[in-house]
Amino acid sequence: MSAPAAEPGPVPADDPLVRPVRVLVVDDNAVVRSGITSLLQLSPRVQVVGEATNGDQAVELALRLRPDVTLLDVRMPKRDGVAAARDISSHTRVLMMTFTDSPQVVHDALAAGAAGYLVHGTFEEDDLVTCVLAVAAGSGVFGPPALAALREGQAPPATVRPDFDLSTRQMEIMDLVAAGRSNRDIAALLFLAEKTVKNHINHIFARLGVRTRAEAVAVWLGNTSPNELRPL
Numbered sequence: 001m002s003a004p005a006a007e008p009g010p011v012p013a014d015d016p017l018v019r020p021v022r023v024l025v026v027d028d029n030a031v032v033r034s035g036i037t038s039l040l041q042l043s044p045r046v047q048v049v050g051e052a053t054n055g056d057q058a059v060e061l062a063l064r065l066r067p068d069v070t071l072l073d074v075r076m077p078k079r080d081g082v083a084a085a086r087d088i089s090s091h092t093r094v095l096m097m098t099f100t101d102s103p104q105v106v107h108d109a110l111a112a113g114a115a116g117y118l119v120h121g122t123f124e125e126d127d128l129v130t131c132v133l134a135v136a137a138g139s140g141v142f143g144p145p146a147l148a149a150l151r152e153g154q155a156p157p158a159t160v161r162p163d164f165d166l167s168t169r170q171m172e173i174m175d176l177v178a179a180g181r182s183n184r185d186i187a188a189l190l191f192l193a194e195k196t197v198k199n200h201i202n203h204i205f206a207r208l209g210v211r212t213r214a215e216a217v218a219v220w221l222g223n224t225s226p227n228e229l230r231p232l
Contacts, residue, residue, distance in 0.1 A: 020047035021136040024067040026058040055079025062088040074098040089113025103149035110218040116141030140213030164207040
């Protein structure tokens with residue numbers, strides 16, 4: 001199985017990686033929830049601070065506990081994961097972890113503020129902690145089904161996708177970001193300094209009106225307009 005597209009992003013001032021990343025696990029299936037929690041607890045870099053079984057509990061616990069990352073299922077009673085993400089994504093980084101691979105649900109989740117989307121069975125268990133740490137550090141994480149959903153229906157950029165007043169170089173960089181490439185990979189491919197790539201990406205985010213790689217990819221591939229994303 002292919003590894004999810006993830007990349008260690010910029011480390012925030014209150015770097016969660018110098019302490020265990022605090023995680024809230026949300027899934028209505030007790031077996032799945034227990035399995036995720038057990039995997040995360042194997043790492044000293046992750047601390048599971050709570051579990052929830054439905055969307056209402058997810059919102060209540062996320063607002064009260066303020067975890068660094070919330071792992072959120074889609075299909076749940078009382079409130080689905082997309083609706084919950086919309087309510088909590090300004091307080092916690094949301095990583096959707098679900099059996100649902102519907103392209104529309106992927107788009108809706110990103111528009112609701114999710115930082116990434118993983119589908120059970122399409123990533124290795126050993127990748128889970130890496131993905132959580134990447135999301136905590138500010139990166140977007142996409143499993144193969146999510147990347148396929150984002151690329152579905154993509155039209156040639158010159159005829160449909162606006163350039164958002166980006167330079168040719170910035171459009172090249174954004175295409176590579178959408179392909180799941182890390183800043184380091186992009187720098188090597190384009191013979192640029194990694195700091196230069198980071199500066200370009202900051203400029204691209206400003207032009208696209210987004211804050212995260214997940215939002216940038218959704219907008220760039222034409223699946224979401226900037227106005228559909230959460231307010232800045």
